[in-house]
Amino acid sequence: MDTTDASRLRFRLQAALGGVAAGVMQLVYPPVCSGCGKMVGRAAALCPSCWVTVRFIERPYCEITGVPFDHDRGDGLVSPEALAHPPPYARARAAVFHDGIARKIVHGLKYSDRADLAAMMAVWMIRAGQEVVDDSDVILAVPLHRSRLFARRYNQSAELARSLARQSGKPFLPGVLRRVRATRQQVGLGLRARQDNVRGAFSIEPEQVQRFLGLKLLLIDDVLTTGSTVEAATRALLRAGAAQVNVLTFARVASQGEETLYA
16 A cells, blocks of 8 residues: 555545534534524524524615615615715625624623634625625734733633634735724724724734735624724724725624624
């Protein structure tokens, strides 16, 4: 048996053993719905009852901010707010409204160590934001301050970005953007207070600039509320030399009255 045949046999054995291990794990820990906990056919999935309650964001919406319109105003229209106060990013998209099961999924990823949900969430994000994925060269995540990262043990936005990069084939650049100021949680803050809270919160080390200089960036976060966080991060990236920044989040808050998690 030559080296090539031996390598193929080893790969097949590893794949077979991996399949057996996965089967045993499913017997011991059957996959359950990420929304209600009922048994389902595969891990990180929703049962039909939960699936139909998810409010996916579809057109019509503002072509810049992604804010949904209450009625169809035609293709390519921009909201009055985006015209009056253009955001620094090129386009923002989100997969779902931040309520019901979607809010529970975010909670699971963010606070309950359910990093396994990131792959499913990334699928939804790519579906909603294929245009901004295609229009970007590399993927970045909104970072956590080191104190919050220590408390949570991982950055939920980075988990989403990593899964999205794996599925889309776009490179993920971790560690480029840093959160240098420990901001207080945004929940309960108005727009002006949110903007003040994240002003100057992000920076890029000079040695990191060459990794994205002149490139189109896709900035990933879990929830978009007023946009203050992603706008502050976008400004830092553009000042450092990014050609363009698009934003893609899993969820967006339909109105500040529905907010339960900060963005």
